[in-house]
Amino acid sequence: MKRFEYIRAESIDDAIAAIAAVPDARAVAGGTNLIDLMKYDVAQPSRLVDINRLPLDTIEETSEGGLKIGALVTNSALAWDTRVEEHFPLLSSAILAGASPQLRNAATTGGNLLQRTRCYYFYDACTPCNKREPGSGCPAIPGVNRIHAILGTSDACIATHPSDMCVALAALDATVHVAGPGGTRTIPFADFHRLPGDQPELDNTMRHGELITAVEVPPSRFGAHHTYLKIRDRLSYAFALVSVAAALTLDGDRIVEARVAMGGVAHKPWRDRLAEADLAGKQADAAAFQDFADQVLEGAVGYGHNSFKIDLARRAMVRALEQAAAGTPQRQTDKRIN
Template identity: 55%
Template sequence: MKPFSYQKVMGITEAVSDLKEKNQSYIIAGGTNLLDLMKVHVMQPQHLIDINGLKLHDISERDGGGLHLGALASNAQTAYHPLVEGRYPLLSQAILAGASAQLRNKATNGGNLLQRTRCSYFYDNSTSCNKREPESGCAALHGYNRDHAILGHSEHCIATHPSDMAVALAALEARVVATGPDGARSIPMADFHRLPSNNPQVDSNLEAEELITGIQLPPEGFAEHYAYLKVRDRASYSFALVSVAVGLRMEGNTILKARVALGGVAHKPWRVPGAEELLEGKEADRENFKVLSEAYLTGSEAFKHNKFKIKLAKQTLVRALMQASNLKL
């Protein structure tokens, strides 16, 4: 690690003003991804702002029936919280599908959203990467791109977002709450992460001077009909090749509302609201799910080593929808 200065802050205002005033300053909370990247010199902050002393650890019910998840609540605290397990089991399962028990004890909710891609070229300083070093090129484009994106990528970047939690939050239509110099705002999950376009160095629409303070879950948690299905190279402690988060509202075998997000396939959790609507009023059956899966992969474009992901994504979608609606495979 390269030398940096460090300060523990005790207030949100102090954190935000330090972000603004100190050059190359980064927030540290759990640190499980930031320190990893600092060791390999992919991220080189000059100043770290330790926010662990802020009061952002609570998980509590919101007026109107939703849930508030503090930015500093750990991934483990969140996944095992009775209100999350009971009302948002999709989120609980998605969190527990990611990382290891040790990492989930340390990693925070805010940090989970802001973790960087695990593209091997991003991590390797000896290769070109537009995300790490703008305008240096993308070595993944013609490299070993088995883990890479099949949707929403650009010629500048084909990296995927690694979070499982974010995929569930996208399906749940959560909002990210952030505070910046101009006050607080909430950002829908659909707009939080962004596509790489021609500036893949920017992962999200969070401003550089903003601090995530929490996540808001809407009242509907799809606790009756949900699935988080993650396909990966080993059964545990591995990033997704493809993952699917599904929440269904059903009456009998009829789908009233469907929320579906794909992970491991794009620079952000992938949702196609128009395709979700195709299921409304329809019977839960394999044929209708196949229609959705085709619509979700519309416009997909694979690379030399990840062509399998298009079919895998479609089949994982169908299977997750079957699971969520309690249909036998």
């Protein structure tokens, strides 16, 4: 870890000014990802701005019936909040599927959105990586790529986004509130994370100096028919090979609305809105779910070691939609698949 300047911000404006003044400055809250990256010499900020004293640790109900979640709300506090458990159980389930209790106690909502990939090559500062050093190459493409992406990839990068919480937020059509030198703005969750394209070093659409202040979740109609299904190498403390956040609104056995987001398969949480729209009006059965999965994965590409993910993602989507339709969400305390 290299030397850095440490500043403890006392206000949002102070934090923004301190971050904006230094090109490689970073905000730190729980530090569950950033500090690891610094220890591995992957991230080398010359300034850390501690934002833990900012008034961003509350969950507020919106006038429309949604929730506005402060950026410093911990993952544990969010998952166990009674309003989240009752009205947004998909979000609670996704959070509890990730990390460990100790990490969830420290990790924050804003930090969860800003997690960086767990690609082996990205974490190894001795290897080339376009995310660390643009133009140096992507050794994962011809190399060991079992955990890597099958959708939305580019010749520059096939890394995946690691968050579980973000998959649920994508399915719930959340909005990210940010503040920066130019004022405040909101970013639809679908537009917050980027696909790699030819700039894989950019994970999201935030501007330098901006700070996440909150995540807003609109009112949900998916309390009864939802599930978060996570397929991984071991049952605890492992990142998803494939995960699925599925939510349905049903009229009898007919689908009124479907939301399906996937993790572990792309550089960002993955949704296919056209495929979701095509599910509307269909009977909630395995045949419709299989057709949906085939449509979502039509452009999927495997790179050798990760080619198994295409069929795994297909079966996971069908299973998740069946769970959601039946109203039998995946249990995160007993991780055996329903």
